[in-house]
Amino acid sequence: MDRVENGMPGASLSDLSWTKSRRSGPAGNCVEMAVLPAGDGVAVRNSRFPDGPVLVYTDAEIEALVLGVKDGDFDFLLERTQGDG
Numbered sequence: 001m002d003r004v005e006n007g008m009p010g011a012s013l014s015d016l017s018w019t020k021s022r023r024s025g026p027a028g029n030c031v032e033m034a035v036l037p038a039g040d041g042v043a044v045r046n047s048r049f050p051d052g053p054v055l056v057y058t059d060a061e062i063e064a065l066v067l068g069v070k071d072g073d074f075d076f077l078l079e080r081t082q083g084d085g
Contacts, residue, residue, distance in 0.1 A: 004041075004056055005056060006053075007054070008053070009052070011050070013034065018045070019034065031044065032044070032050075041056055041059055041061075042059065044056075
């Protein structure tokens, strides 16, 4: 793998060890992440379309996301999708 960049096909990263969210399910909410070689960041893909485009984030970006999620910074996204029942 020469260069990893946003939008590249997931098939180009088949040698990575992908981890699927335990919250992934049959409703289409399937997310996987993999650490890039040499500590070059993290790749994110839709596990239902593993050969589709991959998003690539730096370690600092992933840290900000994960810590923001833990702090509740993005809870409004869940509230928006849950509706009134």
